[in-house]
Amino acid sequence: MTAKILDGNALSAKLRASLRHRAAELAAQGCRPGLAVILVGENPASQVYVRNKIKACEAVGVHSEKYEFPADTPPEKVLNKIAALNADPKIHGILVQLPLPKQFDEDAVLEAISPEKDVDGFHAENVGLLAQGHPRFISCTPYGIMEMLKSEGVSLKGKEAVVVGRSNIVGKPMTLLLIGASATVTVCHSQTRDLAFHTRRADILVAAVGRPKMITGGMVKPGAVVIDVGINRLPDGKLCGDVDFESAKEVASLITPVPGGVGPMTITMLLANTIEGAVRAAGK
């Protein structure tokens, strides 16, 4: 069997076209959606991510503001900016690009963002709402994965789902969404004893680890849906995922590539969350 490839670029283009339409409607009603992005330091990967997010905003008609601070900025300065943005009616989403320099308490910064503008879904209040099954903002990567599964009509009810990775950004919210969709979920991490034992049972396998090609075809159940969140740079400069795409695609029924899979969907859901924030702010 050779798997069907789940093209995140194509699905993103489709979703962004409808988001563009929604943003224009809101703008016509005097509530143009707005996103503020805060970048601290000169991390080259973060600079690329922020540039891509701003470009995506422009392309769908979401107003964007970028605030850059040098790496040695005292945390109070960034917290003051967040407080000003919390009170700014033009802004419906606030995103602080992670990681932050070491003088910052990342949790404290994320908690300073108003939960009503927390479009990354990292605020404890939003994580709690997701855990209770009443999400306000869902973190963008797991949200994008759920949209990908929906677009292919993948049924989750009663299925065995295995999530490899338990980070707050991907693994944990992904787990909560899969439970909410009535899958039976196993979460694996660095202390899991026999990873392949678990992955081979998965009807839906989500890899979010950050280790190039660690999930090989032999670790995949025949016919499984394989979602590869990992973004790893190989010594030759090429990007690859956590899944060994070449061997896994011969076993899976559906698989996401890297690049061009989950990555573009993450930014698309950031736009969706910002527009959703604007809709709520406008009381529509």
Ligand code: NDP
């Ligand atoms: P983290 O480093 O925060 O988490 C990695 C997780 O993998 C941890 O839970 C860790 O376990 C687990 N892990 C590490 N080694 C193993 C192992 N040998 N076996 C099983 N589990 C292991 O990473 P993130 O969740 O932030 O990101 C994961 C990957 O996804 C990265 O490549 C990142 O670049 C990418 N990413 C891609 C996005 C996209 O839009 N496509 C968005 C966000 C991230 P433990 O908890 O025990 O340490």
